[in-house]
Amino acid sequence: MAPFFGLIIVCSRQPVPLRGISVEVQVKGFVADVCATLRYKNTEEKPIEAIFVFPLDQDSAVYSFEATVEGKTIVAELQEREQATKTYGEAISKGQQAFLLQEDKSSGDIFSCSVGNLPPGQEAEVKLSFVQELPLEADGAVRFVLPAVLNPRYTPKDHEESITAQVPRVPIGQIPYTLDLTAHFQSAYGISKIQSNCNISPVEYTDSDKTAAKVSLAQGHKFERDVELLAYYMDVNKPSVAVEAGLPDAKADTLMADPAVMLQFYPSFPTTQEQSNSGEFLFLMDRSGSMECGMNSEPNAPQRIESAKETLVLLLKSLPLGCYFNIIGFGSRFEFFFPETIEYTQESMDEAVKKVTQMEANMGGTEILQPLKKIYKTAVRPDHPRQLFVFTDGEVGNTKQVIEEVQRNAHNHRCFAFGIGEGASTSLIKGISRAAGGTCEFITGKERMQPKVLKALKNALQPTVKEISLKWTLPPGMESVLLSKPPSNIFQGHRAIVYAQLKGKVSNTYRRGQRREVSLEYKFKDENFRNSIKFPFKVEKVERPTIHRLGAKALISELENGANSESEEVKKRIVESSTQSGVISSLTAFVAVNKETKAPVQGPPIRRDIPTPGLMFGMPLACQQSMPNARLKMRPMACNMAPGMSLDNRTCKMRSPPKAAEMEKSKKSSHFKKSAAKATPVAAQAMEAxxxxxxxxxxxxxxxxxxxxxxxxxxxxxxxxxxxxxxxxxxxxxxxxxxxxxxxxxxxxxxxxxxxxxxxxxxxxxxxxxxxxxxxxxxxxxxxxxxxxxxxxxxxx
Structure with missing residues (x-):
């Protein structure tokens, strides 16, 4: 057998050209500006093409991509997607080095980075930069997540196979590259503490009033789990406005040439003990095979399905008498607990709880579109607003079709979505909740699902806020153009963010009687409310046009998810908005070509797919169930299978022969399940709850x-x-x-x-x-x- 050089993919014995990732995070208030550098080295004897498929948050605005080879930096150009792919392919065929960064067609939270024609022994650095809004947690924490886990997305029949099916995966603990990360936080209100799910350095305050601080990951960190940073500011629930001046070298009459505004409202209204007893509550529960995986990668972590079942019982107990409800389990097929939504009574609740305790993750692949269509074909009950709660680990291959279906039916329901476990698709979870005016939450690590879900139920039971509008007061000659829609629903304690472009002549000189103000107006229980924010009269120039980029991302997302997204006119606007702002879209891609290569690379190059952590590896019984009718087939990897190992259609998994203690534990577990099946739901749960x-x-x-x-x-x-x-x-x-x-x-x-x-x-x-x-x-x-x-x-x- 020929010798292997450098790092190798554990299962396939292929060399891994990605040596390490360095990330610099700059957080200012509620916005993160991130620069990630990927270091490559070809340790083989032939030129290679390295493909790295990785996740990013759906709301990330990727605005820069460049490569450095032999001390020379090549800045990528943002082109129309097909043209960029053609440019890259032609360069590779000519023996030139080329680099390509593009968003996956099926989902806006998956990206692929291609490094083409890397000669033997050569090193290269690829740097990409992006900005994103940071969510505010219920406990007041500002949350930044750098995702690592990219679970394979299930692809239904008659759909193009997901790119995630081609990604090789290795067990937790065996990722062959490291992550260096340093994060700088700034808040005018002061920073009380910073926490993480990973080992980080002690918080270092970089000024005397604790308005700036930094932390770093421990050296040698393996990028095998999502990195989460929680920053606690002294005060967060204050309305704010950020205004950026237009860029002097930008093309006239474009977003980048005009000032851009980011408005953050914190709507509030009197708390009320009034709880509506009306409503039709539908709980759509993912029961696909992957829901048997753990909530995190640690030993003895609770299964996703078990955590979801406990949450469902809590939801059922919390519903008001007089409402209607139903529970739908889905996988490759779907089933309703009741033929139609049923009135919430003691008898119906008892029956539902009993069925919940018997649920298993045994329904195959993740096909959510068909049960959604079935739900939407059913008429809404008069005087009972429909509230849809979706629980899923988000491993869906047809994300855009699902979002479109929810959007088509947004007029008759609200959707509250929950992403369970690391790797849940932010594109799916955020997409369906926004499409139908609800909220979304992600439950990862050791977080409990129950508080976040009950918070959403409180929102669903809250009396509806009506007549929501934005009112602008601007000096003569100035007008606002919205880049994102105003909120369609307002919930107590939830932040509302709006982006806008200011057109016309802007004067920094104050004149008596002039006002720059925007108000969010709404009606709650027949009472009118108004949240107003005043603009600064002096607009500061900035080195990094963060607000412009986030505004451009908001506009692009609105166009991509709009009703006419497939029309040629809208596609043209998407491409124009993307190329003018420098923010990538589904219809554009970054491409860079090293035209000064000293000698053409003799090809074609050997393809090398960079592995990602596989949460399903090494989990006895938890994720080993094969998926009936699944089309998710892994890219052939020529695994050298040892005794005691097997390969199923989900991923390359290593199953060690069970030890005696594990076999005994398995027997006890099986005995418990049989005993619980005979017991009442309450008694069965009480055995270990x-x-x-x-x-x-x-x-x-x-x-x-x-x-x-x-x-x-x-x-x-x-x-x-x-x-x-x-x-x-x-x-x-x-x-x-x-x-x-x-x-x-x-x-x-x-x-x-x-x-x-x-x-x-x-x-x-x-x-x-x-x-x-x-x-x-x-x-x-x-x-x-x-x-x-x-x-x-x-x-x-």
Missing amino acids: PALFRLISLQKADGSWGLSADLASVLGVSLKEMQESNPKQNPDPAVWATLLAVIWLHARCLDQIDEWELLEDKAVSWIKSQAGSSLTDSISAGNVLLKSTVDPAELGL
């Missing part, structure tokens, strides 16, 4: 709890103690039981209040409807029994 989940499982649809031994067990007392401690202010023992459950929640689970707040609202409302007198004595007795000190005022009773 935490106390909070056990308590939630016992709550009735009307919000009450019954006085039972199961409840006593959760509360840590005996049934006899519960019965004897009842002050008997109310003859119904359920009032006492429900009061104890609410006291226990406040005393033992206050840190998880986001998960049970809606449940408590139901319980307190039920208690008020049943109890005829003051409950002060009952609350005191409950505190004594549970050894707690909960203040009656906390309970709202």
Whole structure:
């Protein structure tokens, strides 16, 4: 066998030309400007073409691409996509070095970087830069994620195979290249702390007032998981405006020549205890084989499907009496729990919970389009607004068709989407939620799904905000042109971002009576509200036109996802907007050619696909299930299979012979599943569920709890103690039981209040409807029994 040089792909024994990645992140407030450098070296005896397919957030605006070879930097040109591909191909055929960066046709969050005709022994650096908005988490953290995991996207029948199917994957821990990352944060409000899911250096403040700080990844970091950085500012919920002057060398009458504006609103309105009991709630649950994977790459991580099931039970318990609901599981096929949406009662809830506990990730590939079409063909119930909740790991190959289907039906529903686990498609999750005026969340690492999902349910139950509009007040001769749509829905505590271009003559001189102001106006429960932001009169010139690039990305996305996106006129606008702003689109690509190559490379080059981390490797039982009817076939990799290894149609997986302890554990797991199948849903869950989940499982649809031994067990007392401690202010023992459950929640689970707040609202409302007198004595007795000190005022009773 011929010797192998340098690093090799573990499974295929192919050399890996990518040696390392360096990333510099500049975060200013809520915007990140990122520069990533990829270092290549050809350790083989023949010229190669290195292909690296990688994920980026859907909202990333890639604005620069360049290559450095033998000390010479070649800046790429942004061309129409077909022309760029042709330029690259012709250069390769002539023996010239060439570099190509393009967005995948099927999904806006997948990119491929091609390094063509790299001669033996030569090194090359490829640098790409992008900007993106940063989301604000529920706890106030500004979240930056550099994605690493690119799971293979399932491709339905009659669709072009996803590019992700060609990417070789290696087990966690065996990625053959490293990541160096340094992040600089700036906030005018001050930075209190920075956290990460990876090992980082201690926070280093670079000024005395703590408005600037930096952190770095630990040396030798393997880029085998998404890198997440959470920055906590002293104050984040303040409206703001950023205005950038136009670029002096930009073409006249274009976005880059005029000032650009980024507006950040924080709409608010009075909190209300009013909870609508109307609504049609549809829970679309991914049950494809990949949902058996862990929530993260760590040993004993919970399976995605198990976390989703627990969340579904919590959602079912939190629904209001009188609404309608249904649950739909999907994979290569789909099935509805009930033939049609059913009224939420104790009986229907019990039946749904029982079916949820029996759900498995056994439905094959991820085909979400057909169940969506079936849902949309069903008429909406009068006076019950449709709310669609989608749970998926996002491994979908026909993302654009799915988004288009949701958009076509956006007039009759709202969509709340949740990306489960690392590698979930930001293009799919953000796309469907935006298309139907909902919200989206991503659950990765050790995050619990429940708080984020319950937050979305609170939004869905919130009274609708109506008549949303933007009102501009500008000096004479100036007008605004929106680059992104104003928000179609407003939710309490959610930020709304709008981009605009200012056209006309802009004067930096203040004149009495002149105003520059924009207001977000809306109506909530027949009351009018107005959030206003004033513009600065002096527009500063900037070195990096970040706002212009984000605005251009917003405009391009609006055009790409619009109703007429396939028309020639819209395609022309996309290409023009992209090339004028320098921001890549689905119809353009960056290409660079080294025309000063000393001698033509003798080809053709050997193709080398750069591997990515495979979360499905080395997970016994978790992700090993093959996918019926799947079309996701991996690129042939000539694996040298050792005894105890097998190859299925999902990826190249190594299965070691099970050890005795693992076999015994498997037997016990199998025994538990059989026992649980015979038990009631509550009893089956209680065998291993935490106390909070056990308590939630016992709550009735009307919000009450019954006085039972199961409840006593959760509360840590005996049934006899519960019965004897009842002050008997109310003859119904359920009032006492429900009061104890609410006291226990406040005393033992206050840190998880986001998960049970809606449940408590139901319980307190039920208690008020049943109890005829003051409950002060009952609350005191409950505190004594549970050894707690909960203040009656906390309970709202």
